[in-house]
Amino acid sequence: MTSLMKVTFGEYIRALRNLNKLTLTQLAAKLDLDSANLSKIENGKRDFDQKRLPKLAKVFNLEIEELKKEFISDQIAKQIYECDCTKEMLVVAEEKAEYRRQLNNQYKKAKAI
16 A cells, blocks of 8 residues: 555554454454554544554555655654644754754764774
C-alpha cells in the first residue's frame, strides 16, 4: 500500500485494517493493544506508539521505512497544525534540519578517522 498522504496515521491504520479485512479486536490483539485504544488511535484521539511500528509492518507485510515515513510525516504535520506554523517557519525548520544533517556527517567523518 502506498502513501495515502492526506490522511492521519490513525486513518492509515484503519485503511490497512479494512483492506486486510481485520476487525478492530483482531488487529489490536496482533499489536498487543486493547481495541478501545486502537479505536482512539484510528480516530485521532491517541497517538500510535512508534515502538509498535515493527509489529504493524509485520502484520501488514509492509516495509518498515514506508511505515516510518507515514508515521513521522504525520507527527510533523500534527506539530505544524498545533503550532499554527507559517511557511516561513517551515523553511527555517528545513534549514535547521539540513544543518543537523551536515553536523551528523561531520561527526561520522571525524569518528572514522
